[in-house]
Amino acid sequence: MQCRSRSARTGRPRSAAADAAILAATRTALVELGWSKLTLGYVATLAGVAKTTLYRRWAGKNELVVDAVAELFDELELPDRGSLAADIEGVVLQFAAILDRPEAKTALMAVVAESTRDEPLRERIRTSIVDRQKRLVLEGRARAQARGELPPESDPADADRTAALIFDVVAGAVVHRTLVSAEPADEEWVRSFTRILLVGLTGAAADAAQ
Amino acid sequence: MQCRSRSARTGRPRSAAADAAILAATRTALVELGWSKLTLGYVATLAGVAKTTLYRRWAGKNELVVDAVAELFDELELPDRGSLAADIEGVVLQFAAILDRPEAKTALMAVVAESTRDEPLRERIRTSIVDRQKRLVLEGRARAQARGELPPESDPADADRTAALIFDVVAGAVVHRTLVSAEPADEEWVRSFTRILLVGLTGAAADAAQ
Amino acid sequence: MQCRSRSARTGRPRSAAADAAILAATRTALVELGWSKLTLGYVATLAGVAKTTLYRRWAGKNELVVDAVAELFDELELPDRGSLAADIEGVVLQFAAILDRPEAKTALMAVVAESTRDEPLRERIRTSIVDRQKRLVLEGRARAQARGELPPESDPADADRTAALIFDVVAGAVVHRTLVSAEPADEEWVRSFTRILLVGLTGAAADAAQ
Amino acid sequence: MQCRSRSARTGRPRSAAADAAILAATRTALVELGWSKLTLGYVATLAGVAKTTLYRRWAGKNELVVDAVAELFDELELPDRGSLAADIEGVVLQFAAILDRPEAKTALMAVVAESTRDEPLRERIRTSIVDRQKRLVLEGRARAQARGELPPESDPADADRTAALIFDVVAGAVVHRTLVSAEPADEEWVRSFTRILLVGLTGAAADAAQ
DNA sequence: AGATAACCGAGACGGTACGTCATGTCTTGGA
DNA sequence: TCCAAGACATGACGTACCGTCTCGGTTATCT
Structure with missing residues (x-):
C-alpha cells in the first residue's frame, strides 16, 4: 500500500490508526462530496490528521x-x-450490492477514467480491485467443471481468454446496468442475465466441443 | 444543446462558429490532457474564444x-x-473503435462517474450518447425477427426488458474490455463475445417459448 | 460636455432625455454603490438606456x-x-452642504485622485467644478473692496496669487473637515474658521500695506 | 497592521520579509499604474509573492x-x-514634500474617497496617517505657548476644537493646493499661507482673550 | 538516560484554476 | 443615424486546493 524508503527501524513509527481513519474518512467524503469535489484537505480534517500525514x-x-x-x-x-447458475447469481448480486454503495458508485468509474492516462494507477486498480473479482470467475468455473456442468478446458491459453471474456461480460453488464442505465441490478434482472449467460456459455462450449 | 430563455430575436446572435470551435477544442484538449486536467480556460484558448463565451x-x-x-x-x-451475428459483430466493432479514441476513453467514464451525483447530467448523457446506441439494439432485433432469426416478442414489456438487458450486456462488455481490462476489443474477441451472446439469446428465447 | 464627430444633421438625433436620465442615474448609483463599485452597465440599466448610448x-x-x-x-x-464675514460664512456653508451629499462625498475625491494621472480629466474637473467655486472668491473680494473692507490690490499678479491661496485654504479646509476628519462643517465650525481667515486676511493685507 | 485570531504559536510563522516586500511593491505599483489600475495580482508578482499571501x-x-x-x-x-512661524513653515514643507511623491498623490485621495463608505477604512486611515500629522499640531502649539507666542488655553474642550480646526486648515490647504489646484506648495506659497494663518491665529486668540 | 531520528499537528507558502464580473466593442433588428 | 439588447474578447477579481515547506512538539529505538 505504501512503503518507506529506508531504515524502517529508527524514529517514531507511523500511526497505524491514522491509516484506518484516513481510509474511512475518504469513504465518508466520497459519499458526501463525490469524487470530483473530494479534496485531500477535507479528508485530512475528517480524519483528524494533518495534510502532511496524508501525503506522506x-x-x-x-x-x-x-x-x-x-x-x-x-x-x-x-x-x-x-x-453454476446459483453461483453466478450469487456473485453478481454481491457485486451489484457493492456497486450500489454511493462511495463505490462515484469512485470506481472515476479512477477507471483516470487510469486511462496513468499506467501505474491502472496497475494499482488491477491488483487492488479487479483481480479480486476475476478470481471468482476462475473459482466458479473450476467448481462447475468439477460438478460436470462445464467440460474441462483443453487449451490453457483459450481457457484464459474465455475467463477474461466472461469477466468482462459479467462485470461490464453489472456496471453498465447500475451506473449508465441507472437501474437496480435486482434479482429479476440478475436471473435474466444469468440465464442468457449460462445458455451462451454451455451452448458455445458445446459448439466448440463438436 | 443549449437554449436561451427568452426573446431569441433581440441582441447580437450567438456565433455559430464558436460552438463548433469549442467542441473541437474540447476533444483536442481531452487528448492532450485527459479529463481531470482539462481546463475550461485552456479549451477557450484553444478555440480562440473567451472563457465567458464558453460559460454562456x-x-x-x-x-x-x-x-x-x-x-x-x-x-x-x-x-x-x-x-444477426454479422450485425452484432459490426456494431460492436464500431462501438469499440469509438471507445478506442483517446478523447472518448478518458471522457466517457469520467462523465458517467460524475453523473452518479448529478441527475441532469445523467439525463444529458442518456439522450446525447446512450440512446444513440440503444436504438441500434432495437433495430437489430427487429431486423433479426424479420429474417426469422429471432421469434417475435409476445409481451411488449418483456421485450423492453430484454432489449435493455442486451444493451447493458453489449455496451458493458465492450466498455469493460476496453477501459478496465485495457485490452483491445479486436475481431477475435468480438467473435467470441458474439457467439456467446447469440447462443444465449436464441437459446434463452427458445427456452422461454417452450 | 460631449461632441459628435461630424454631420450633426443627418440621421436620427440623439435623445436629449437620455442625457438627463443618465446623469441622474449616475448620481443615484453613486449613492447606492459609491464610486469604486459603480459600473457603467448598472448606470445604463438604471437610466433605461443601452450601454452603447452611454459610451457614445x-x-x-x-x-x-x-x-x-x-x-x-x-x-x-x-x-x-x-x-465680508457674512459672505464667507454663507458660501462656506453652501459648499459644505454640497459636500455633505453622499454622491458628492464619494465621487469628488475619487475623481481628484484619478486626475493626478490624467491631465484631461484634471482640466475637465477644473472647468466643470473648481472654477465654479473660484469665481466666488473673486466676486467676494471685489465686493469687499467695494465696501472698503479690503484694500484694492495694486499688483494684479499678486492679486491672483492671493486669490488662489484663499481658495485653497477655504476649499481645502472644508473638504478636509468633511471627508478626512469626517466631522460636520456646521455653523459653529464655520464661524470659527471664518474668524481666523478674516483676521488673517485683513491683518496680512495691513502688514503688506505697511 | 494585521493580526492572527488565535494560537499565534502553532503552524509555520508568517514571513516577515514578505510584508516589507509587499508594501514596497505596492508603492512601486502605485507609481507605475496609479490607484485605479493597481492590481493586487501585479503587486504580488512585483513582490515575488503569491496572491494568497497578500489576501491572507x-x-x-x-x-x-x-x-x-x-x-x-x-x-x-x-x-x-x-x-512658531518657522515651525509651521517647516512642517508644511515636509508634508508638501510627501504629498508630492506620485505614490502618495494618487493613493491618498483615493483611499479617502473610499473611506466615505467604509467606516473601518476611515478608522485605519485616521490611526495610520492622520493622527501622525495631528500630533504635530499639538506639539507645535505647546511649544509656541512655552515660548509665549500663543496664550495658554483656558478651556480644554475649546483647545481641542481649535487644534482640530487648525489641522483641517493646514492639511486641507496643502492637499488642495497640491492635488486639486495641482500647483507646487513651494516656499513662497508656504510663506504666504503661514503669514495668513499666523496672523489669524494670534489675532483671533487676542480677540477671544478680550 | 540521553541522543537521535522519524513522526505528528498546524498552518503559511508559491502556484494554478476556478467561475464571475466589468470593460469597451461589435452586431443584430427596429425606429 | 440612432436606439435597446445582448454577444463578444479581455482581463482582474477573490476563493479554493494543490503539494511543499517550516515550525514546535511527540514518540520510538539505539546508544
Missing part, C-alpha cells in the same frame, strides 16, 4: 481513493451454492 | 465534455450485414 | 461622474449678505 | 494601500526651529 503515505487523490474503495471488495466471496 | 453556453466541464464526446457517436449505424 | 457620449466612468457631480455645483451663488 | 494579510486593495502609504508619513517630525 499516498501519492495523491487517485491512489488514496483506490485504496479506500478496494477495501469494499474484500467481502466478495463465492460460497458453493450447488449449481 | 455550457454550465460546466461535464456538460461541455458530454456534448463534445456525443458528436463521436453520430457515426454509429447499422447496415444490414445479412445475419 | 462619455469616454468613461471618470468623465461621466465629473459631469454628474458638476451639476451639483450649479446652485452655488454669492448673494450679498452685507459684510 | 490584508482585506483588500484599500487596506493595503493605506499601510503602504502610511509608511511615508513616518518621516514627519517637528524639530524646534525657534519660532
Whole structure:
C-alpha cells in the first residue's frame, strides 16, 4: 500500500490508526462530496490528521481513493451454492450490492477514467480491485467443471481468454446496468442475465466441443 | 444543446462558429490532457474564444465534455450485414473503435462517474450518447425477427426488458474490455463475445417459448 | 460636455432625455454603490438606456461622474449678505452642504485622485467644478473692496496669487473637515474658521500695506 | 497592521520579509499604474509573492494601500526651529514634500474617497496617517505657548476644537493646493499661507482673550 | 538516560484554476 | 443615424486546493 524508503527501524513509527481513519474518512467524503469535489484537505480534517500525514503515505487523490474503495471488495466471496447458475447469481448480486454503495458508485468509474492516462494507477486498480473479482470467475468455473456442468478446458491459453471474456461480460453488464442505465441490478434482472449467460456459455462450449 | 430563455430575436446572435470551435477544442484538449486536467480556460484558448463565451453556453466541464464526446457517436449505424451475428459483430466493432479514441476513453467514464451525483447530467448523457446506441439494439432485433432469426416478442414489456438487458450486456462488455481490462476489443474477441451472446439469446428465447 | 464627430444633421438625433436620465442615474448609483463599485452597465440599466448610448457620449466612468457631480455645483451663488464675514460664512456653508451629499462625498475625491494621472480629466474637473467655486472668491473680494473692507490690490499678479491661496485654504479646509476628519462643517465650525481667515486676511493685507 | 485570531504559536510563522516586500511593491505599483489600475495580482508578482499571501494579510486593495502609504508619513517630525512661524513653515514643507511623491498623490485621495463608505477604512486611515500629522499640531502649539507666542488655553474642550480646526486648515490647504489646484506648495506659497494663518491665529486668540 | 531520528499537528507558502464580473466593442433588428 | 439588447474578447477579481515547506512538539529505538 505504501512503503518507506529506508531504515524502517529508527524514529517514531507511523500511526497505524491514522491509516484506518484516513481510509474511512475518504469513504465518508466520497459519499458526501463525490469524487470530483473530494479534496485531500477535507479528508485530512475528517480524519483528524494533518495534510502532511496524508501525503506522506499516498501519492495523491487517485491512489488514496483506490485504496479506500478496494477495501469494499474484500467481502466478495463465492460460497458453493450447488449449481453454476446459483453461483453466478450469487456473485453478481454481491457485486451489484457493492456497486450500489454511493462511495463505490462515484469512485470506481472515476479512477477507471483516470487510469486511462496513468499506467501505474491502472496497475494499482488491477491488483487492488479487479483481480479480486476475476478470481471468482476462475473459482466458479473450476467448481462447475468439477460438478460436470462445464467440460474441462483443453487449451490453457483459450481457457484464459474465455475467463477474461466472461469477466468482462459479467462485470461490464453489472456496471453498465447500475451506473449508465441507472437501474437496480435486482434479482429479476440478475436471473435474466444469468440465464442468457449460462445458455451462451454451455451452448458455445458445446459448439466448440463438436 | 443549449437554449436561451427568452426573446431569441433581440441582441447580437450567438456565433455559430464558436460552438463548433469549442467542441473541437474540447476533444483536442481531452487528448492532450485527459479529463481531470482539462481546463475550461485552456479549451477557450484553444478555440480562440473567451472563457465567458464558453460559460454562456455550457454550465460546466461535464456538460461541455458530454456534448463534445456525443458528436463521436453520430457515426454509429447499422447496415444490414445479412445475419444477426454479422450485425452484432459490426456494431460492436464500431462501438469499440469509438471507445478506442483517446478523447472518448478518458471522457466517457469520467462523465458517467460524475453523473452518479448529478441527475441532469445523467439525463444529458442518456439522450446525447446512450440512446444513440440503444436504438441500434432495437433495430437489430427487429431486423433479426424479420429474417426469422429471432421469434417475435409476445409481451411488449418483456421485450423492453430484454432489449435493455442486451444493451447493458453489449455496451458493458465492450466498455469493460476496453477501459478496465485495457485490452483491445479486436475481431477475435468480438467473435467470441458474439457467439456467446447469440447462443444465449436464441437459446434463452427458445427456452422461454417452450 | 460631449461632441459628435461630424454631420450633426443627418440621421436620427440623439435623445436629449437620455442625457438627463443618465446623469441622474449616475448620481443615484453613486449613492447606492459609491464610486469604486459603480459600473457603467448598472448606470445604463438604471437610466433605461443601452450601454452603447452611454459610451457614445462619455469616454468613461471618470468623465461621466465629473459631469454628474458638476451639476451639483450649479446652485452655488454669492448673494450679498452685507459684510465680508457674512459672505464667507454663507458660501462656506453652501459648499459644505454640497459636500455633505453622499454622491458628492464619494465621487469628488475619487475623481481628484484619478486626475493626478490624467491631465484631461484634471482640466475637465477644473472647468466643470473648481472654477465654479473660484469665481466666488473673486466676486467676494471685489465686493469687499467695494465696501472698503479690503484694500484694492495694486499688483494684479499678486492679486491672483492671493486669490488662489484663499481658495485653497477655504476649499481645502472644508473638504478636509468633511471627508478626512469626517466631522460636520456646521455653523459653529464655520464661524470659527471664518474668524481666523478674516483676521488673517485683513491683518496680512495691513502688514503688506505697511 | 494585521493580526492572527488565535494560537499565534502553532503552524509555520508568517514571513516577515514578505510584508516589507509587499508594501514596497505596492508603492512601486502605485507609481507605475496609479490607484485605479493597481492590481493586487501585479503587486504580488512585483513582490515575488503569491496572491494568497497578500489576501491572507490584508482585506483588500484599500487596506493595503493605506499601510503602504502610511509608511511615508513616518518621516514627519517637528524639530524646534525657534519660532512658531518657522515651525509651521517647516512642517508644511515636509508634508508638501510627501504629498508630492506620485505614490502618495494618487493613493491618498483615493483611499479617502473610499473611506466615505467604509467606516473601518476611515478608522485605519485616521490611526495610520492622520493622527501622525495631528500630533504635530499639538506639539507645535505647546511649544509656541512655552515660548509665549500663543496664550495658554483656558478651556480644554475649546483647545481641542481649535487644534482640530487648525489641522483641517493646514492639511486641507496643502492637499488642495497640491492635488486639486495641482500647483507646487513651494516656499513662497508656504510663506504666504503661514503669514495668513499666523496672523489669524494670534489675532483671533487676542480677540477671544478680550 | 540521553541522543537521535522519524513522526505528528498546524498552518503559511508559491502556484494554478476556478467561475464571475466589468470593460469597451461589435452586431443584430427596429425606429 | 440612432436606439435597446445582448454577444463578444479581455482581463482582474477573490476563493479554493494543490503539494511543499517550516515550525514546535511527540514518540520510538539505539546508544
